[in-house]
Amino acid sequence: MAKNITSQEKDYSQWYLDVVREAKLAEHSPVRGSMVIRPNGMALWENMKGALDQMFKDTGHENAYFPLFIPKSFLSKEAQHVEGFAKECAVVTHSRLKSVDGGVEVDPESKLEEELIVRPTSETIIWDTYRSWIQSYRDLPILVNQWANVVRWEMRTRLFLRTMEFLWQEGHTAHATKEEAVEETRQMLDVYATFAEEFMAMPVLKGVKTESERFAGAVETYCIEALMQDGKALQAGTSHFLGQNFAKAFDVKFQDKDGEHKLVWATSWGVSTRLIGGLIMTHSDDQGLVLPPKLAPTQVVIVPIYRSDEQREAVLEYADGIYEELTELGVRIKVDDRDNQNPGYKFAEHEAAGIPLRIAVGPRDLENNNVELARRDILEKNIESREGLGERVHKLLDDIQNELFEKAKKRREEMTSEVDSYDEFKEVIEDKGGFVWAHWDGTAETEEKIKEETKATIRLIPLEDGEEGECMVTRKPSKQKVLFARSY
Amino acid sequence: MAKNITSQEKDYSQWYLDVVREAKLAEHSPVRGSMVIRPNGMALWENMKGALDQMFKDTGHENAYFPLFIPKSFLSKEAQHVEGFAKECAVVTHSRLKSVDGGVEVDPESKLEEELIVRPTSETIIWDTYRSWIQSYRDLPILVNQWANVVRWEMRTRLFLRTMEFLWQEGHTAHATKEEAVEETRQMLDVYATFAEEFMAMPVLKGVKTESERFAGAVETYCIEALMQDGKALQAGTSHFLGQNFAKAFDVKFQDKDGEHKLVWATSWGVSTRLIGGLIMTHSDDQGLVLPPKLAPTQVVIVPIYRSDEQREAVLEYADGIYEELTELGVRIKVDDRDNQNPGYKFAEHEAAGIPLRIAVGPRDLENNNVELARRDILEKNIESREGLGERVHKLLDDIQNELFEKAKKRREEMTSEVDSYDEFKEVIEDKGGFVWAHWDGTAETEEKIKEETKATIRLIPLEDGEEGECMVTRKPSKQKVLFARSY
Numbered sequence: 001m002a003k004n005i006t007s008q009e010k011d012y013s014q015w016y017l018d019v020v021r022e023a024k025l026a027e028h029s030p031v032r033g034s035m036v037i038r039p040n041g042m043a044l045w046e047n048m049k050g051a052l053d054q055m056f057k058d059t060g061h062e063n064a065y066f067p068l069f070i071p072k073s074f075l076s077k078e079a080q081h082v083e084g085f086a087k088e089c090a091v092v093t094h095s096r097l098k099s100v101d102g103g104v105e106v107d108p109e110s111k112l113e114e115e116l117i118v119r120p121t122s123e124t125i126i127w128d129t130y131r132s133w134i135q136s137y138r139d140l141p142i143l144v145n146q147w148a149n150v151v152r153w154e155m156r157t158r159l160f161l162r163t164m165e166f167l168w169q170e171g172h173t174a175h176a177t178k179e180e181a182v183e184e185t186r187q188m189l190d191v192y193a194t195f196a197e198e199f200m201a202m203p204v205l206k207g208v209k210t211e212s213e214r215f216a217g218a219v220e221t222y223c224i225e226a227l228m229q230d231g232k233a234l235q236a237g238t239s240h241f242l243g244q245n246f247a248k249a250f251d252v253k254f255q256d257k258d259g260e261h262k263l264v265w266a267t268s269w270g271v272s273t274r275l276i277g278g279l280i281m282t283h284s285d286d287q288g289l290v291l292p293p294k295l296a297p298t299q300v301v302i303v304p305i306y307r308s309d310e311q312r313e314a315v316l317e318y319a320d321g322i323y324e325e326l327t328e329l330g331v332r333i334k335v336d337d338r339d340n341q342n343p344g345y346k347f348a349e350h351e352a353a354g355i356p357l358r359i360a361v362g363p364r365d366l367e368n369n370n371v372e373l374a375r376r377d378i379l380e381k382n383i384e385s386r387e388g389l390g391e392r393v394h395k396l397l398d399d400i401q402n403e404l405f406e407k408a409k410k411r412r413e414e415m416t417s418e419v420d421s422y423d424e425f426k427e428v429i430e431d432k433g434g435f436v437w438a439h440w441d442g443t444a445e446t447e448e449k450i451k452e453e454t455k456a457t458i459r460l461i462p463l464e465d466g467e468e469g470e471c472m473v474t475r476k477p478s479k480q481k482v483l484f485a486r487s488y
Numbered sequence: 489m490a491k492n493i494t495s496q497e498k499d500y501s502q503w504y505l506d507v508v509r510e511a512k513l514a515e516h517s518p519v520r521g522s523m524v525i526r527p528n529g530m531a532l533w534e535n536m537k538g539a540l541d542q543m544f545k546d547t548g549h550e551n552a553y554f555p556l557f558i559p560k561s562f563l564s565k566e567a568q569h570v571e572g573f574a575k576e577c578a579v580v581t582h583s584r585l586k587s588v589d590g591g592v593e594v595d596p597e598s599k600l601e602e603e604l605i606v607r608p609t610s611e612t613i614i615w616d617t618y619r620s621w622i623q624s625y626r627d628l629p630i631l632v633n634q635w636a637n638v639v640r641w642e643m644r645t646r647l648f649l650r651t652m653e654f655l656w657q658e659g660h661t662a663h664a665t666k667e668e669a670v671e672e673t674r675q676m677l678d679v680y681a682t683f684a685e686e687f688m689a690m691p692v693l694k695g696v697k698t699e700s701e702r703f704a705g706a707v708e709t710y711c712i713e714a715l716m717q718d719g720k721a722l723q724a725g726t727s728h729f730l731g732q733n734f735a736k737a738f739d740v741k742f743q744d745k746d747g748e749h750k751l752v753w754a755t756s757w758g759v760s761t762r763l764i765g766g767l768i769m770t771h772s773d774d775q776g777l778v779l780p781p782k783l784a785p786t787q788v789v790i791v792p793i794y795r796s797d798e799q800r801e802a803v804l805e806y807a808d809g810i811y812e813e814l815t816e817l818g819v820r821i822k823v824d825d826r827d828n829q830n831p832g833y834k835f836a837e838h839e840a841a842g843i844p845l846r847i848a849v850g851p852r853d854l855e856n857n858n859v860e861l862a863r864r865d866i867l868e869k870n871i872e873s874r875e876g877l878g879e880r881v882h883k884l885l886d887d888i889q890n891e892l893f894e895k896a897k898k899r900r901e902e903m904t905s906e907v908d909s910y911d912e913f914k915e916v917i918e919d920k921g922g923f924v925w926a927h928w929d930g931t932a933e934t935e936e937k938i939k940e941e942t943k944a945t946i947r948l949i950p951l952e953d954g955e956e957g958e959c960m961v962t963r964k965p966s967k968q969k970v971l972f973a974r975s976y
């Protein structure tokens with residue numbers, strides 16, 4: 001166990017915070033609920049962003065940017081939307097400070113006529129804009145995405161998982177038909193699932209939310225759900241079919257091919273820096289962060305080991321040769337040639353930061369034409385020949401990526417139960433945790449009762465029909481089993 | 489002249505707004521002073537960002553992200569800084585709305601204990617954070633950049649050039665010595681100048697600002713200045729040497745090699761979406777936007793021309809061949825195969841959007857193994873052989889990039905004057921405009937007098953010493969001529 005990291009077994013919550021700190025991903029800021037994303041965290045987010053952005057562009061989307069501030073009156077235009085967000089809004093009321101005895105105070109004369117809300121999400125300002133972009137069916141579809149910061153006033157925050165301000169992307173699309181909008185919603189859910197599994201190596205289940213867990217203003221909310229190491233679920237991404245709700249609220253109509261004026265159909269979909277929390281809780285261990293190679297800002301680090309200046313020169317030259325061979329193969333690699341830190345310190349630092357592979361080279365490796373190659377994920381190290389090292393490392397990175405996914409998938413399977421009675425449900429949720437499939441009668445009352453009594457919520461209703469049965473609580477008819485878990 | 493664009497000669501300001509609109513770069517939003525950056529504008533900004541980000545990384549910088557909100561008390565810690573920004577601050581005072589008769593109102597019970605400022609720039613929150621990052625000389629330098637949105641409450645706004653919210657990057661570095669910090673400030677000025685000239689094809693002059701034009705809290709502000717087509721100057725980027733001002737204000741000290749505790753030296757530097765305004769006013773014409781190929785999201789567009797379905801198939805196949813050849817050469821190319829718009833409409837749209845090259849292909853081109861190749865910058869079109877087209881286009885893009893720069897540089901030279909007397913100065917500023925070199929006595933009084941009487945400001949003091957002389961206004965001694973202009 002790394003010296004500054006509490007073990008998972010002892011205190012999983014503290015372990016999480018320790019890993020975030022030791023990997024230098026983020027820290028709390030003096031503004032309650034806000035965080036500073038440190039360079040290691042930002043480099044990781046940039047890689048995630050880059051991969052997602054390419055997937056959005058490959059599916060025909062373009063990026064745009066809409067204002068940070070939303071007039072207060074916009075929020076009230078969609079009834080459910082305002083209800084969902086009114087309680088957590090940062091409100092701008094003034095536009096000026098004035099000096100008072102060496103300090104500053106808000107200038108009361110600068111009070112705004114209409115208050116501005118710092119966007120918690122951008123449906124309202126975007127649909128207000130779309131009204132002028134859309135006249136005819138020729139203007140549809142609009143396939144736009146935005147990378148932005150948003151603010152939701154949260155009382156209980158946790159780095160990455162729940163913060164007042166967070167970074168995210170929000171896609172907002174407009175369509176001529178319901179079918180096309182539903183198809184878009186499902187397509188983006190698939191994009192998210194592919195990203196989670198192929199890049200983050202984090203297995204996810206796809207489904208729809210119950211009415212009570214739906215996005216404020218949506219007709220249907222699709223989601224991907226992942227299972228963390230401690231048996232709690234994490235909602236990792238959502239894709240909303242918004243029907244014509246926002247088109248109605250903002251009067252957005254188009255003239256169709258048949259000459260009729262019709263309301264536009266909408267979707268929105270988003271993932272955020274919360275994914276970083278999911279990544280940490282899927283792969284990391286008591287030594288710190290474990291990163292899947294596809295997203296690791298640095299995939300391989302070379303640590304040169306030497307005592308004399310003469311050794312230093314020879315070892316660094318050897319290291320540079322490896323650096324060049326691997327760079328040419330497209331591997332993201334760094335030589336850690338800092339003189340003011342010893343190898344032991346460097347090893348611990350790179351382990352905590354989750355760099356997938358470490359290559360150590362010393363004078364003896366030069367003599368024997370070897371290197372020491374250490375895998376972060378399974379903490380195993382071997383002496384390897386310098387010959388063909390590039391190809392071997394390249395293949396190993398692919399292997400690690402796959403093995404991390406398989407391992408996470410196996411853990412999820414082991415932590416997934418299926419129950420028939422409510423007693424059994426309570427026992428499993430309390431003792432084992434994890435995902436639990438059970439029958440439910442489809443009512444909000446039963447959902448609420450289960451939540452109150454067990455702290456477990458319905459994570460999703462599967463997209464495909466399942467076997468019918470009886471609700472574990474009320475014994476009323478159930479169309480299919482749904483997925484329960486306690487969650488982040 | 490394009491039909492929806494006012495000519496430059498008739499009304500340059502209106503021309504600018506027309507170009508922004510017709511190129512679909514941006515538009516005003518319902519929140520006064522905020523803008524919506526449309527997909528064409530965002531793709532351009534993403535290319536600019538990509539090139540700059542690579543240059544920052546090549547000079548050793550990493551990205552991080554700091555909170556949007558700054559506690560009001562932080563601003564007051566650096567006296568000049570607060571004076572500079574207090575008058576244009578968006579202030580968050582409440583955290584909740586409540587429903588009142590179908591609308592929403594700010595919930596008075598959610599009033600914050602300390603108001604939060606939406607960042608106008610991030611020196612204060614960053615230096616507060618650096619205090620915990622810096623203990624020893626080993627922790628220095630810190631070379632961090634942030635891509636972010638910032639808000640400065642502006643009364644008179646203009647798309648891209650001056651908006652309440654804008655996108656930018658702000659570099660914030662910390663150093664052990666003054667020399668190193670000054671070197672960093674100068675290095676980033678050079679990075680900006682290189683970016684402006686090599687990517688934007690916009691010639692710039694480098695210099696330092698006078699005391700009255702300095703960044704609030706800086707010891708010295710370095711800048712690059714460009715000359716727009718209408719003879720007005722645009723400050724295109726600034727790099728500030730902040731001395732120890734922020735280290736003092738936030739108590740940031742390090743233990744040096746000699747064991748002494750010393751204040752840290754600081755720099756900050758930024759460019760913003762304002763650069764897009766500069767790009768427009770450097771190259772564009774009465775047909776719309778002209779983009780330098782290195783930054784153009786689409787460098788070449790192919791417009792297929794056909795009447796029958798049979799022609800369509802053959803022409804599209806021909807177009808696809810060209811598309812593939814050019815894509816392989818790394819050219820960003822699109823085939824505009826929209827069926828619901830005619831070629832004339834497409835030509836006008838691509839011209840307004842500034843796509844550097846257009847290739848039109850019709851049935852006759854197929855027969856003769858030709859294409860029609862049109863240059864956006866000089867509005868010239870030629871029949872070219874299909875053989876070797878890829879290489880020719882690739883070279884032509886390089887030529888256009890260079891010619892745009894040379895043309896802008898020549899115009900700047902023609903619009904640069906050197907004067908000895910104040911009468912001559914007033915005449916040149918009023919009749920010819922442009923850059924004017926003149927002697928100045930170095931006092932804020934004279935600078936202010938000139939500004940009041942002529943609306944011209946000192947854009948920069950050159951970095952190299954020039955010939956001494958006498959101030960054109962007061963006849964007092966002057967160390968060197970400085971650069972005047974009216975400006976945006």
Ligand SMILES: [Zn+2]
Nearest residue numbers: 394395397398
């Ligand atoms: Zn591979």
Ligand SMILES: [Zn+2]
Nearest residue numbers: 882883885886
């Ligand atoms: Zn070239």
